[in-house]
Amino acid sequence: MTTGIVKSHADSDFQSWNALALAGDADDDGKWQFWFDGHLRFKDDASRLGVSIIRPGVGYKLSRDTTLWFGVARVTINSDNGSIEEDRVWQQATYSLNQFMGGTVSGRSRLEQRFRNDEGDDTGYRFRQFIRWSKPLNEQWSMVIWDEVFFGLNDTDWGQNSGFDQNRLYVGPAYRLSKNWRVEMGYLNNHIALPGNNPDAITNHNLALTFFGSW
Template sequence: MKDQFHFDGSPTAVVQKPLALLGVGLCATTLAVMSPRTAAAQDQVWSSVTANGPVATDSRWLVWFDGHARFREGGETLDTTILRPGVGYRVNNRLDVWVGYANVTNRRPGLDVEEHRLWQQATYPIAQVAGGSLTGRTRLEQRFRDGDDDTGLRLRQFVRWSRPLGGVPLSAVVSNETFFALNDTDWGQRGGFDQNRAFVGLAWAVSPKVRIEGGYLNQQIDGGPAPDTSNDNLSLAAFASF
């Protein structure tokens, strides 16, 4: 089973055109709406593990888990933890669909901020570009905060390009994820562009089913009436398929 970021071949026309156009359109819109006024960059360290695969050999039913620990102040203080399990179904060898739950805790002075999310996503290939594979993930989230009744709806579009480097078990990786809030909530979500995460780095194939990625991730967060926030992050991630 290939993980969600490794697919071979080109998608069917039915899947390829709307999803590819969605990814390109969202990335283009991000460049248009991001404001040049940004607050001072924050240095952060992001770490994560992701595992997914079929529930049994040759099964179309899939399981997913990813966990995250993010540290602010140059990696000294725990900032955010995320636990995100899910289940999926392999529609064909070019499209997987998923549903799941995420628990997100933002560590803050005083009371932590806890968020619950239901999520649905599709993972798919897009095209072979410049000797590498371009893949995508489209995710819809329903966000809930403890003590608040409003539900925040958010769309996230992720695209990833990777290309093996000849003679070594390494690949060059470039990815981008754009977030759009689809409504306003009493607890602070504002409709429109929410944030963008752009990554560049290397992936090391530890084995056919395990890889480790490391590199630089820039996070631009819309500040609304305040200056936008720009975070410079060191990103370390491990991925396993089974």
Template sequence: MFRITRLVPLAFGCLVPFAAQAASEDTAVWGGLHSQFKLNDRVSATVEVQKRFNNDASRLGQYVIRPSVSYGFSPTTRGSLGYAFVQTNPPGPAKTDEHRLWQQLTYRVAAFDGGAVLNGRTRLEQRRIDGRDDMGWRLRQQLRFSKPLTPKVSGVVWSEAFWAANTTDWGQREGLERWRNSVGVSVPLTSRLTLEPGYIHQWVRRPGEDAVDHILSLSLTAQF
């Protein structure tokens, strides 16, 4: 029988290059609600709302609202256009409001015996900060593996790299910016509600000392 413990090495194998580097560490809790609305057989709309509590989960450090519209080219391939408002409130620097336009393609990479699947997600973002001139371009690439553990519960492992294409006057630096790796489970609560709790390890490149975040993630998806 496939066990969740077999997913853990896959999720954290990517972390070895970062483990030996000095980094400032934090513990965080992220809570998210994904509302999906089926408009017709091919078109759907999604609204994602997420709150991220950092500094040992003691304060709200970031708030995200991300609406989008997607089109299904096939049962396993979808294209999406979206916008994101991201308000970041770090302990030291001033609060920032970010506006993102983004384009995304999700697709099936491989399917395996027993219902296991490997999916890909490629997202291109155009980022602007209120009060600043430059626009930052960023590419995000995610691979997500899921495998049924029981008739209802699936184990989920994913890895996502963030690559900044340019340097801006508000702090984005060209190159690999951050890397998230996660292990969790997907649990259907009803026919329309799915809960996905998990652990996310996030490495963030910073001037001087890098940052590492240990994140408890709780995501609820509602389908209408």
């Protein structure tokens, strides 16, 4: 099940995805962490709001390289048939991986439980795997490539399908605004599977702008 950003049966779209992400220490020794990300995604050639997301969470740092997280999310989808509200509970692990081609590699593995009580009673389980590569170019600029793949783990009465759901591939620069802030603006390719074993797919071309704050 896609997130309501599809215009019709097999249309593709140009979209503008904008986000703010915050993370950092929630206590003095840095074991407990806080997480927040908020999103505004504009569809139909970036002319109107399609999806908004608010996603807070808390984490516990197991080591310098690995943190476990728990959180919730509220997703509002503005579809052609009206507004759809989706609630989520999520768990994830974030971790650092090996160096590759002069850059750092990190990962995120997330499990979501999705609820759309106005459309059905089932809980949708979905797994998301994210891998990010970043290479500094100088003190302020770096190059970023990341990919995230989504898999539905079950079918629901409100429309989620098991199996491959979508893939997101991002390429673009990052600029460090200050010690605690950076901004990334680049191209995000969103490849979405259609339901019912349909061999067609939708590919949306997105301009992605994200501000990151860390403490």
